[in-house]
Amino acid sequence: MRLAERMDRILVETAFEVLVKARELEARGRSVIHLEIGEPDFDTPKHVIEAAKQALDDGWTHYGPTQGQPELREAVAAHVSQTRQIRVGPERVCVVPGGKPIIFFPMLALLERGDEVIYPNPGFPIYESMIRFMGATPVPMPLVEERGFSFDLDLLRDKLNDRTKMLILNSPQNPTGGVIPAEDIEAIAEMARERDLMVLSDEIYSRIHYGEKPVSIAGFPGMLEKTIILDGFSKIYAMTGWRIGYGVMPEWLVDAVNKLMVNSNSCTASFTQRAAIAALTGPQDAPEKMVKELHRRRDAFCEGLNGLPGMRCAQPQGAFYAFPNIKGTGMRSKELADALLEEAGVACLSGTAFGEYGEGYLRLSYANSYESLMEAVERMWRFLTG
Ligand SMILES: Cc1ncc(COP(=O)(O)O)c(C=O)c1O
DSSP: OOOGGGGGOOOOOOOHHHHHHHHHEEETTOOOOEOOOOOOOOOOOOHHHHHHHHHHHTTSSSSOOOOOOEEEEEEHHHHHHHHHTOOOOOOGGGESSSHHHHHHHHHHHOOOOOEEEEEEEEEOOOHHHHHHTTOOOOEEEBBGGGTTTOOOOOHHHOOOOOOOOEEESSSSTTOOOOOHHHHHHHHHHHHHHSSSSSSEEOTTTTTOOOOOOOOGGGSSSGGGEEEEEEEEEETTTTTTGOOOOEEEEEHHHHHHHHHHHHHTTTSSHHHHHHHHHHHHSSOOOOHHHHHHHHHHHHHHHHHHTTTTOBBBOOOBBBEEEEEEEGGGGOOOHHHHHHHHHIOOOOEOOEGGOGGGGGGEEEEEEOOOOOOHHHHHHHHHHHHHHH
């Protein structure tokens, strides 16, 4: 049996492949420091776990509304209104199993062959995968290290045309840790406002930042009707395995996403939604503590990376990834990432796992203990000087 032609166009995430390789090495007795996977090494806050247990006991084990439970949608709408300088109601919120469906479903609903999608490169690999899967045309926008990994705005202006149906923004960014400055977001809003396109604003790391607060494009005049906000619980509440996230979008698109949800998932798990309500409306000390600890690690880890021969690491402003420039080592990104895993016992990702413009960089997640990060720097030093 031959798979459908569209399966030739879908890609995978290298992070999971590197994890498998690292585990094989560990099974053979080798020590590996894991800096490849993009998930917090913190536990889900206790009160959130308690809320899920209580929900199971209380019978939240049945189907629920496709769009999400009203109480959760209210809580999300209030949170998003408070943090984005916009006013949205629960009718604009779709609760889905993770952040990823807010890439998949709106693209499925909007994109056709011939449509162009502008997306950050290096960027979260699922963007390009999904654009290709839909049969649309991927238009990569290189990120510029010297601009804090923001776009070259003149180049963006050149790439926008009548076929551009979607523009993807991600800030704070995976894999670079860059935060798009407010003035750039404003300039991008100016370019997008009069065009017949939707902006997919991936804000999954919006609360993990160390300086300037990331700004949502949805808050600029006229942009609320043209923006799909993607956010969720995976990163900020260390809930990657719970599979719960949400999108905020115009109501005409909510209807389409609901149809896709009813055809695929029926609804998001009911008891995890109760836990998500507890996460959003309960005490916020756990996420705050996590961000503080990530900040401490970022400072020490980047300082360590900057002391390595041939490496230069721009200070990430958000998320939990360092994206050092490794051109000075004289090695290609994939070659160095493979060698670091096999010879130094440090698992990380080649910048090219995030697109062709990632050549010359590595991605290292600092969602690992302070001690492990220092040990990783030590191992990399020995490898690079040995
Ligand atoms: C930029 C970005 N968007 C979306 C997601 C998806 O998050 P979730 O695990 O909630 O589907 C990730 C996860 O790594 C991410 O890095």
